[in-house]
Amino acid sequence: MARKSRKVQILPASEAVAVSTAARYNAAVYVRLSVEDNNLDDGYSIEAQRDMLLGFIEVQEDMALADVYCDNGATGSNFDRDGFNRIMDDIKGGKVNAVVVKDLSRFGRNYIETSNYIEKIFPFMGVRFVSVNDGYDSERDSAADIMVTLRNIVNHAYVTDISRKIKTMFTIKQNNGDFIGWSAPYGYRKSEKNNNRLVIDPETAPIARQIFEWKAEGIGMMAIARRLNEMGIPSPRQRNIAMGRYKNTPPKDGQFWTDATVSWIIKSPAYAGHMTQRKFTRNSVNGRQIQLPIDEWVVVRNTHEAIISDELWETVQAVTKKHANNFGVNRRKRNANKGENILKGILYCPCCKKAMQHKVDPKYNYRHYFCQMRRANPNCTTEPIKEAELLEAVFAAVEKKITAAVDTQKLLVKVSGSKAHLDRLESIRQSIRNANMAIKRNAALRGRLFDTFGDGLITEAEFRQMKDDYTAEAERLQSGLAELNREHARLTSVFTKDNERIASFAKFKNQKALTGDMVSELIEKIIVHGAERIEIVWRYEDEYNAVCEMAKAGGV
Numbered sequence: 001m002a003r004k005s006r007k008v009q010i011l012p013a014s015e016a017v018a019v020s021t022a023a024r025y026n027a028a029v030y031v032r033l034s035v036e037d038n039n040l041d042d043g044y045s046i047e048a049q050r051d052m053l054l055g056f057i058e059v060q061e062d063m064a065l066a067d068v069y070c071d072n073g074a075t076g077s078n079f080d081r082d083g084f085n086r087i088m089d090d091i092k093g094g095k096v097n098a099v100v101v102k103d104l105s106r107f108g109r110n111y112i113e114t115s116n117y118i119e120k121i122f123p124f125m126g127v128r129f130v131s132v133n134d135g136y137d138s139e140r141d142s143a144a145d146i147m148v149t150l151r152n153i154v155n156h157a158y159v160t161d162i163s164r165k166i167k168t169m170f171t172i173k174q175n176n177g178d179f180i181g182w183s184a185p186y187g188y189r190k191s192e193k194n195n196n197r198l199v200i201d202p203e204t205a206p207i208a209r210q211i212f213e214w215k216a217e218g219i220g221m222m223a224i225a226r227r228l229n230e231m232g233i234p235s236p237r238q239r240n241i242a243m244g245r246y247k248n249t250p251p252k253d254g255q256f257w258t259d260a261t262v263s264w265i266i267k268s269p270a271y272a273g274h275m276t277q278r279k280f281t282r283n284s285v286n287g288r289q290i291q292l293p294i295d296e297w298v299v300v301r302n303t304h305e306a307i308i309s310d311e312l313w314e315t316v317q318a319v320t321k322k323h324a325n326n327f328g329v330n331r332r333k334r335n336a337n338k339g340e341n342i343l344k345g346i347l348y349c350p351c352c353k354k355a356m357q358h359k360v361d362p363k364y365n366y367r368h369y370f371c372q373m374r375r376a377n378p379n380c381t382t383e384p385i386k387e388a389e390l391l392e393a394v395f396a397a398v399e400k401k402i403t404a405a406v407d408t409q410k411l412l413v414k415v416s417g418s419k420a421h422l423d424r425l426e427s428i429r430q431s432i433r434n435a436n437m438a439i440k441r442n443a444a445l446r447g448r449l450f451d452t453f454g455d456g457l458i459t460e461a462e463f464r465q466m467k468d469d470y471t472a473e474a475e476r477l478q479s480g481l482a483e484l485n486r487e488h489a490r491l492t493s494v495f496t497k498d499n500e501r502i503a504s505f506a507k508f509k510n511q512k513a514l515t516g517d518m519v520s521e522l523i524e525k526i527i528v529h530g531a532e533r534i535e536i537v538w539r540y541e542d543e544y545n546a547v548c549e550m551a552k553a554g555g556v
């Protein structure tokens with residue numbers, strides 16, 4: 001009986017063996033939340049990863065769940081992680097023979113270590129490895145397949161992923177009404193306790209309030225700016241400089257209150273206690289900052305103490321809108337019949353660092369330029385200047401420059417045909433050929449290194465060291481070659497009659513008067529120090545001067 005009962009007892013055991021043969025793999029589900037995932041949901045949370053992987057295992061005919069292993073907050077750049085170490089113990093103990101992850105970035109971002117596990121350790125231990133979202137299964141795919149994916153993760157996904165996640169985090173903070181800007185709006189400062197909170201700045205808040213009150217009375221932006229300047233109140237930028245908010249050299253402009261500064265303050269709901277974020281976005285093509293339309297701004301209400309009431313804010317918006325409409329009509333009237341203005345946008349007032357405006361008095365056909373900031377800035381001394389006098393002075397300066405350019409052009413042609421110049425070019429070309437040969441040699445040696453390692457002639461440590469050495473050498477050779485190519489391009493583009501900087505002047509040599517083309521092509525800006533003295537800043541001035549110097553020195 002005893003024998004029989006023992007036999008009976010064996011049956012379930014052999015059944016169990018049969019079951020585990022059907023499920024040939026006891027899978028470890030590995031989930032990981034990295035530091036960068038914090039505060040984020042949608043598929044990154046531990047729960048979401050686990051649910052997804054358990055679902056995956058359930059539909060696999062040959063897999064059974066061994067256990068769920070979890071690492072919370074580990075960075076994924078090394079394998080000293082509790083959950084991961086437990087998997088390795090269970091693999092050694094025979095409890096686990098498959099590892100399933102959501103994607104490779106869960107498994108690890110250290111390229112060498114991760115590839116070591118996938119290519120060597122797991123195959124050696126007979127462990128099946130599945131990365132569900134990457135569609136990789138070591139049962140079916142070769143390790144080489146996953147290495148491509150892995151390399152992509154290291155090269156691209158890591159960087160773009162992180163930047164996308166940080167961007168998402170910013171949006172979340174914005175929607176919470178957290179302040180994430182560089183400096184607080186004028187009238188506020190960042191709380192010392194919490195950098196994301198705004199508190200009233202007792203020194204500037206009364207001024208911000210005054211600006212709204214003036215505007216509500218119907219005073220214009222420019223007049224408000226002038227009042228503030230006359231009262232000697234530091235502009236928002238000056239205030240930021242005084243508070244030491246610039247880490248680098250602060251910008252030179254913005255010394256005065258302008259209509260633009262006032263109008264920026266007046267538009268902001270921050271003063272009524274509501275946070276506005278995301279006023280700007282970046283163009284995804286060129287990376288430049290662009291302002292979003294007002295209705296796309298993120299406004300979170302009642303996030304901080306208000307400086308003015310909602311009613312005052314609304315009143316001021318209504319007044320501003322009315323003014324803007326009138327202004328548009330007046331401006332269109334003024335601009336009619338104004339004639340050509342070839343110095344548009346390039347005349348600057350040195351006191352205000354702002355562009356001067358063109359004005360025509362139609363009765364006397366009196367055309368002149370004036371500094372419109374003069375109305376806002378009591379320190380501006382720039383008198384209006386007559387257009388005719390200005391055009392004459394500018395043309396005289398341009399003519400002088402053209403004559404000099406024609407002389408320089410002749411000199412360049414002479415140098416470009418000289419033996420010294422041709423010898424120098426040839427010597428650079430020879431150096432370029434030598435550098436290219438050295439680069440090819442280095443690549444060949446590097447290629448052979450892989451074979452040497454594959455043949456087992458050197459150890460992995462030696463292989464890595466030698467590979468690093470060859471890579472460093474390759475980088476050095478490439479940068480040397482780039483330098484030579486640059487020098488060659490520089491010499492050939494400088495010493496030719498087609499030299500761009502010189503030709504841009506010389507081509508105007510037969511012009512009898514200043515034209516719009518000449519101005520836009522040659523002149524960067526004109527600073528008007530007074531009716532008697534103007535200062536012309538030429539485009540590419542440094543390059544132009546360098547070419548003249550080199551031509552005179554014979555190119556040596």
Ligand SMILES: [Zn+2]
Binds near residue numbers: 372373
């Ligand atoms: Zn001025």
